[in-house]
Amino acid sequence: DADVTQTPRNRITKTGKRIMLECSQTKGHDRMYWYRQDPGLGLRLIYYSFDVKDINKGEISDGYSVSRQAQAKFSLSLESAIPNQTALYFCATSDRTLGGHQPQHFGDGTRLSIL
Amino acid sequence: SQQGEEDPQALSIQEGENATMNCSYKTSINNLQWYRQNSGRGLVHLILIRSNEREKHSGRLRVTLDTSKKSSSLLITASRAADTASYFCATDGEYGNKLVFGAGTILRVKS
Numbered sequence: 001d002a003d004v005t006q007t008p009r010n011r012i013t014k015t016g017k018r019i020m021l022e023c024s025q026t027k028g029h030d031r032m033y034w035y036r037q038d039p040g041l042g043l044r045l046i047y048y049s050f051d052v053k054d055i056n057k058g059e060i061s062d063g064y065s066v067s068r069q070a071q072a073k074f075s076l077s078l079e080s081a082i083p084n085q086t087a088l089y090f091c092a093t094s095d096r097t098l099g100g101h102q103p104q105h106f107g108d109g110t111r112l113s114i115l
Numbered sequence: 116s117q118q119g120e121e122d123p124q125a126l127s128i129q130e131g132e133n134a135t136m137n138c139s140y141k142t143s144i145n146n147l148q149w150y151r152q153n154s155g156r157g158l159v160h161l162i163l164i165r166s167n168e169r170e171k172h173s174g175r176l177r178v179t180l181d182t183s184k185k186s187s188s189l190l191i192t193a194s195r196a197a198d199t200a201s202y203f204c205a206t207d208g209e210y211g212n213k214l215v216f217g218a219g220t221i222l223r224v225k226s
Contacts, residue, residue, distance in 0.1 A: 004157070006122075019224040022126065033213070040218060041218060042203060042216045042217055042219055043158070043203070043216040044216075045213060045214075045215075048213060057116050062226075072172075074187070090157055090158070090159075092157075097212065099205035099209075100144075100145030100146035100163075100165060100166075100207050100218070101145065101146065101212070102215060103148060103160035103163055103208075104158070104160065105160070106157030106158045107157050108155075108156050108157045109155075109157055111157070
């Protein structure tokens, strides 16, 4: 079983719909992240969480919200999807920072298309 | 804005040749990391080099770091078709609380 599991793997939906992407992890890491990947732009951070009660905005949080339901679960919501949110979305986890950021462990992504 | 910038954007080589990718960044760092992404998959961590290290090896991978030039390079020796992937550098910046990824280098190894 994968250490970081994202569901769904693929989703096609219409403009204006509410969408939730889910991420669960078995690595026991405190820190979880949501990124989006667009061609030629690399990964951009949407939100991150260092603990169950901690939520932080990333580089591109507008139009997104998150919920950290438990240490192992971190979900990303698009309240009213728009076409320019079509992208590949990744969840990642990492251990606590000790002398610098620790390696991140990624899920296999959710390919989201908004028509 | 991106902290790391990879160069070249794309690289095509023959199996058995060496592949070198470069990364430049803008601010001071605690460490720099390299990741690989196979098509349709998530990123996989390859190697981490700390700011006080100059060179690090892992199997066929060799990473160098020059903090005076704010640059790093990833060398893959004796490349294989299975090395075909995108490669990203990521830096943790001054506070180390998150990673910032570059746009990546697409490596194609022809057999």
